[in-house]
Amino acid sequence: MSDKVTESCVEFERLVSAQCESLIQMIHERREFLIDTIRMDRETKLRTLKEQQINCTGKLQQTTGLIQFCIEALKENDNAAFLQVGSMLINRVANTDMTWHQEVTNAAPRVSPIVDLTLDDSHVIRAIDNLNFVQMKPAKEGEERIPAVPLAPQIIPKDCSAENNSVTVAWQAPNHSFVQGYVLELDDGSGGEFREVYCGKETICTVDGLHFNSMYNARVKAYNTSGEGEYSELIGLQTAEVAWFTFDPTLSGELCSGLTFSNDNRTVSADGWEHCVVLGSVGFSRGVHYWEFTIEKYSADTDPAFGIARIDVSRDKMLGKDDKGFAMYIDRQRSWFQHNSIHERRVEGGISTGSTVGVLLDLERHTLHFIVNEMPQGSVAFRDLYGVFYPAVSLNRDVTVTLHTGLDAPHMDYH
Template sequence: MEGELKCPMCLQFYCNPLLLPCSHSICAVCASKCQEPSQTFLSQLEGGVCSATPGEGDLKDFPDIDKISILSETDSGVVCNSRPSSYIGTPSIANIYQSVQFSQNPYGIKCPVCKKIILLDENGYKSLPCNKVLESIVEKFSHGKQHKPLTLYVNCQMCDHNEAKEAVVMCEQCNVFYCQSCKESCHPDRGPLAQHNLLDPIQGRALQRARNKGRELCCLEHEEEQLNMFCITCSMPVCCTCQHEGGHSQHDVQAIGAMCKTQKVGNSEDNEHLELSQILQSLSEKAKVGTEFIQSLKSMTDKVHGNCTDFEATVAAQCDALIEAIKKRKQELLVHVAEERDLKISMLKEQASQCTALLQRTTGLLHFSIEVLKESDPASFLQVSSSLISRVSTADQNFNKDMELTPRIATEFDLTLDSGPALHAIQTMNFFQLKGTAAVLSKFSNLLWRWRSDLAHYETPGKPSIVPEDCSAENNSVTIAWQPHMGKVVESYSLELDDGCGGDFRVVYVGSETICTVDGLHFNSTYFARVKATNNSGDSDYSDPISLQTAEVAWFSLDPFSAHPDILFSNDNQTATCNSYEHRILLGGVGFSKGVHYWEVVIDRYDSHSDPAIGIARFDVDKCQMLGKDEKGWSMYIDDKRSWFMHNNDHSERTEGGIKRGSVVGLLLDLDRHRLSYFVDGFPHGPIAFKNLHGVFFPALSINRNIQVSLRTGLEPPLESDSEEEN
């Protein structure tokens, strides 16, 4: 998805992305650099006019949105007022109103992707709308992937427009960015201004985004009206005044929320229009097929090596029979075989590489589209939905053709060695490929293969054997690899695992693969695994079992995928904070249902007497409230003086003693005795917090913007004191 989030001009992550009429986006700084006077593009536009007479031909290469806009504006008698007047979307529209537009639109930008020319009014690139969906996704992606903060260049708002310098501070109270000289002259550090809070430009930009978050977008023509309707004819958000009095009064206008829902999840009554979710599901299935096909190509490479080895052995045996006279020729034949092998491997690797590149682009588009679907602002979503649906539809239609789901070359070597002639023919001896007799030999080979397969199907497969050197255990997961008994047909394998306590075996995998990874096992447990093979004649005997030991203590990190979007992660997901004043819940990456486990939470930052809640939760706990408010969370919330235990909004066991910056809160989860207790700075804190805990529990905590915490895992459980045992 990373390629979708980079500007085509600077090739860096988007910073203040602006949405062009052609549906592409560009950074605000890049837009300012490529903006030129509209007269620069006059020759290009005139050339287009001279090449064809005005008519339908002028519109065929441009988006439907522009064609509809021309018709709707002409029919309604409104010229360039039924859509934002700040830009014109295509060269053909500019030719229609050429003399008027060059006087009203002094600036222009050429899209770096599609090379279309966009004419702008006197505000220039600043009149282009902000792509809020893309900006939100870039911000989340930069935090989730641990990228360095994106560099934001902010101009001083007090300088002249054409000579604006880079801002160095932003006043939180004035909401103005200042360069160094303007700060000294317009905002001196004395008098009432000395009490103002000055931020660096990056923090100021983040503050502005936080303030603007959730605000409704307003109509460009009626600035006091909110965009709450959507014109289907013009494919753009409008206000109620535009619907009743403006250029959209004769158009098909629907509620913006209903239109957003229709394009996201579709309308069961309307089968003519494909929505984004359906197309993504189809494309996702094809991407899965592509992934499996690439794996088969990689496995075919191994088969080429195996077939080559067998063929080399055959050639060597025939050549050795000709003793001294054939030795020189033998080397030449082996070289030829190696060249054939290299050619097959090269072609298979090239096809696998091309398919992998296509799959990466498809996966990136899938991830980007899923992030767009998460956008909660209908107007922002509808800005990009039409073009995104078109992109996904095109990718979906062309996937099978571009993927070429057929290997370009076979793994078999269609060569045979002619060793019948006498010694005088040795100098002319060479490989010959199957041509005229290929059909007969191929048919004979197929019949022979079927005959052998039929015989093999009447025999049960041999006992598979587990390969210990390919088996491993990591954290609470185990990987088991095995190989079949040679010479017998196997249709599938069944892998069985016990319960880690010497109990009965249970089936964990059935399929044709010879390696399997099993996740979600108990820590500090020894598991036994065995496998059997199956075909039409029956099952083989079980393989000899193998034992694998899971980790004694749990190593895990915080889970960014299940956390609330307001949570910000760093330090390889070991550290977290929040950008909201409200409590938001985040979970650990593993769940516990058995054994004794201990982990610690370090208070890295503590402001404003906040009260973080630390404990455990079910996976589906409500993440928009304080931990312990519902029946799926158990927590201790603690401030700088005291603490309480809380479950299902029931507060109990007030305990004196609080936390500060640098404090360490330990949690001892004993699922053998089904209880949870707490430690603060290495000492037991209060009585046993919760008892009768049964099921699967995830480490959890809830924080707000006044708290930053770090996680410590892989720790040995502390010894409980006698007083704790009595409690």
């Protein structure tokens, strides 16, 4: 048995040495290709410079010829003949002087003397660093040897992060394992069951659209043709306590061309007569969220509407005209609550330029409140709100509003 062990190791050493020599040969061949590329780039630049030199030489010859012609003209004894060609020569000299400065004196070389290339060897270095043995399944003599199930990947905490309502998880490939892909799983942010959020070959993944103010646990496993390996250790990532978001021009659709976005999509203006619905960049299905609008411009007799909407709300109607929007529309003196074209509960108190409108979405109690100029605009506007809702506003007729997010929710009377 010891002789077989020794023989097997010697044979394996020979195979590994042959594989390494093959890799070295490939590096040599690639080096020749890269050097040829540099030489081709050099020849191209030299050819371009030569063409530019020929062009400059031609201009110099033309200018020299003009100077010689002018010298001969100055020797002319016939005053009448000189006067006939004098103005023409002045114009030609002036034009030649201008084109000389443009095409010769101020002309920069068409190519840089520096090689505009760099060798990207980071992937090769990483591949060399990862060059290692793969654990194979034990096999009897004569049987096909296949890779063993991968070991557990290792989470890289310093490369993991959470921002707003998204998390990024990074991991390292397991040593001595043949890996064909990875499966990343997250729980529901409340310690519930895990679900698959990514399957592929990458070792880093960002997951968007999560709940705010939630602690998500993540784990990852590797797989190959032999099966799935063990899970990595868990890592917990906390999403933001309050939501930061902007208006989303893409979600706002193409039907409303009269919208203008500015201030990093935090400000929107409408100049058309028809109402246009604008949605926020995040959707909410859990938690308590509050945001405000500042009325930057309000000069016409119109009714901007503020509230929430489902993703498939009608974009070319006032918010609340269909069953996908829940809104408060307001003018200079009063407001109404509106959903599915039913408007009710008129509340005194309106808006003007400089006013603020706050929207409080409480998905723990499943209610919606409105606040105008820091005062509640009526009682609870809507109840029994379940599902995913996006911040929304509908504008028309030269109204401009600015969105403010990341705000703490005020305490409200829910009766």
